[in-house]
Amino acid sequence: MSFWNDPLKVAADWLLGVFTGWGMPEMAANILIGFLGVLLLITVLMVLDIFLVWIERKVVARFQDRLGPNRVGPFGLIQPFADIIKLIIKEDTTPGGADKVVYNIAPMLSMMSVLILWAIVPLAPTILGVDLNIGALYLIAAGAIGTLSIIMAGWSSNNKFALIGAFRQVAVMVSFEVPMLTMLLIPTIFAGSMGMSTIIEKQDVWYVFLAPLAAVIFLIAAIAELGRAPFDMAEGESELVSGFNIEYSGMKFGMFYAGELLHAFTFGGFLAILFFGGYRFFGLEQVSPFLAIAVIVFKAFIGYWIIMWVKYTLLRIRIDHMLAFNWKFLTPLAFSLLMVVALMNALLANAPIWLYISGMFLSNVAVAWAALEIARSVSRREREKVEGPKQVVEVGH
Amino acid sequence: MVPLSWYLIFAAALFSLGLFGVLSRRNAVAILLGIELMLNAVNINLAAFWRYGNVMDMAGQVFAIIVFAVAAAEVSVGLALVISVYRRRNTVVADEIDMMKW
Amino acid sequence: MTGEQIVFLVVALFTLGSGFMVVTTRNLVHAALWLVSTLFGVAVTYAVLDAAFLAVVQVVVYIGAIAILFIFAVMLTRKDVRDQGPQMNKNWWFGALLAVMTFGGLYFLLQGWSGLSKTAAAIPAGFDAVAELGNELVSPAAYVLPFEVASVLLVAALVGAVYVAFNPRSGK
Numbered sequence: 001m002s003f004w005n006d007p008l009k010v011a012a013d014w015l016l017g018v019f020t021g022w023g024m025p026e027m028a029a030n031i032l033i034g035f036l037g038v039l040l041l042i043t044v045l046m047v048l049d050i051f052l053v054w055i056e057r058k059v060v061a062r063f064q065d066r067l068g069p070n071r072v073g074p075f076g077l078i079q080p081f082a083d084i085i086k087l088i089i090k091e092d093t094t095p096g097g098a099d100k101v102v103y104n105i106a107p108m109l110s111m112m113s114v115l116i117l118w119a120i121v122p123l124a125p126t127i128l129g130v131d132l133n134i135g136a137l138y139l140i141a142a143g144a145i146g147t148l149s150i151i152m153a154g155w156s157s158n159n160k161f162a163l164i165g166a167f168r169q170v171a172v173m174v175s176f177e178v179p180m181l182t183m184l185l186i187p188t189i190f191a192g193s194m195g196m197s198t199i200i201e202k203q204d205v206w207y208v209f210l211a212p213l214a215a216v217i218f219l220i221a222a223i224a225e226l227g228r229a230p231f232d233m234a235e236g237e238s239e240l241v242s243g244f245n246i247e248y249s250g251m252k253f254g255m256f257y258a259g260e261l262l263h264a265f266t267f268g269g270f271l272a273i274l275f276f277g278g279y280r281f282f283g284l285e286q287v288s289p290f291l292a293i294a295v296i297v298f299k300a301f302i303g304y305w306i307i308m309w310v311k312y313t314l315l316r317i318r319i320d321h322m323l324a325f326n327w328k329f330l331t332p333l334a335f336s337l338l339m340v341v342a343l344m345n346a347l348l349a350n351a352p353i354w355l356y357i358s359g360m361f362l363s364n365v366a367v368a369w370a371a372l373e374i375a376r377s378v379s380r381r382e383r384e385k386v387e388g389p390k391q392v393v394e395v396g397h
Numbered sequence: 398m399v400p401l402s403w404y405l406i407f408a409a410a411l412f413s414l415g416l417f418g419v420l421s422r423r424n425a426v427a428i429l430l431g432i433e434l435m436l437n438a439v440n441i442n443l444a445a446f447w448r449y450g451n452v453m454d455m456a457g458q459v460f461a462i463i464v465f466a467v468a469a470a471e472v473s474v475g476l477a478l479v480i481s482v483y484r485r486r487n488t489v490v491a492d493e494i495d496m497m498k499w
Numbered sequence: 500m501t502g503e504q505i506v507f508l509v510v511a512l513f514t515l516g517s518g519f520m521v522v523t524t525r526n527l528v529h530a531a532l533w534l535v536s537t538l539f540g541v542a543v544t545y546a547v548l549d550a551a552f553l554a555v556v557q558v559v560v561y562i563g564a565i566a567i568l569f570i571f572a573v574m575l576t577r578k579d580v581r582d583q584g585p586q587m588n589k590n591w592w593f594g595a596l597l598a599v600m601t602f603g604g605l606y607f608l609l610q611g612w613s614g615l616s617k618t619a620a621a622i623p624a625g626f627d628a629v630a631e632l633g634n635e636l637v638s639p640a641a642y643v644l645p646f647e648v649a650s651v652l653l654v655a656a657l658v659g660a661v662y663v664a665f666n667p668r669s670g671k
Contacts, residue, residue, distance in 0.1 A: 426576060
């Protein structure tokens, strides 16, 4: 067992030897090593988070035909550090009438709800925090803590805009949890387990080819869960100034902002794990765990890039349209897709692999087509109710 | 190893706290909070009996899940009632909601 | 005292302390937030009891839905009561007495029971509680009927809640 094949185990064994050599009991040493592992993961994530700020600003600049940060350091790479220094030395205000304890806990919870997600992310076959057999539910549970942090921030700020923003955001998050959880069940059906590492190991064919519609719905629900455009009602700058984080300044605001970026990257990672094979890429993961990490980080960045692409392309949707879209379109679609996939999975259980894949793919396409047809006919009827039947405009008066 | 009695006494204490909340609070929402505490105490007992009894028999966990579903239903209907009463009477104090019909 | 017992005691004290705050805090939003920490303590208790599924569902259902619903309800119903006046009714001492008597009675009953000092057997190797639970919930020989009844109850509660909270005057 060399370091290059299983770095975590080798490092843990080495540390165990060192600690017990100092006369520490084995159990205490193991707990200490666990803490060190968590510390390492969180440190790596926070450092990555600093660079996510730079990536986000560069990408949005390109989308908007600008250059982005380019003054500090090569390609503006030092810019995020300058931002951090600015955020830290800024005056740390607490609004009058604010609920101080709740106000200060909310940014921490927001960051925590993102960081705890990484406990179940398998970075390589041997490198993962914990292989929970209920990983899919854990994902939703972490989202619940994020919801709580937003409502705490909005309420404790003692500001109308913050409260309205928090209400909107919580309404969106709670309702989009339904299609999201439903879509998490589809990889669960394919893999026969909710554990993230089992889902990856079973993906000889990427699940996006088996259930493309599920991947799309998961992406939409994930963007809504993140509260990014086009679902960024909580921050609606034009009507709410800045939404739930309006009263936060300095590093407390920085926690919300960094938490959002890392959350987007994390959901890119989960999109990769659930539908794009995670760390698997043509057997590359067998060569070295470090290659596997590179593969999953690359895929996560692609997912993150898609989320950014959507954010900087689409306009904000009105809150009632958004909730109606979820409850009247996305949720029924998710439920019917789940039923179709479960039925097809049972019917094709013993079929050859090519028939299984094409059957799944075609049934997904059929469900998507039917849903779009129904949506189109309903919207046509709604339009006719408002405008009267469509009339042919005569040319040339 | 933690003996079963610790869990049972813990659950009994939580149940009594919930009972105190239900009997003593004036606000109807706070009364519902007390009911949640009592339901959670019951669930701790169910999970503890599952773990300390025959692990193969999942009855304890199944019952706990049914309790989750019932609690969710109870809270949604209960809070809807409270909000409806608040709209009509402009109060959520349980003592003041004393007419059968208005 | 083993490590497991220390963990249990810390969790239990944290949970009971938050539970006490739930029933005594004057500010109702704080009471709802203390309820969240109580529920979290109970979730950790489930995890200590090796019921991982229950622990996660506790966080999803109770913290993610029920506690949020409570916070919403408190905010929607506090125009006039805004933490003024007594939060306890005038019979609160009787409630306290009854609660203490309930605890004492339960404690007394438990003292006389022989299975009290029982310790848990180790979970058999290869036993997957989540898979077993899933099988039992949908198997006709086990609990499929209560499961379906619970789902009907949830639908009924959903419809009922919407109907009750519907405001006919504003049409919303």
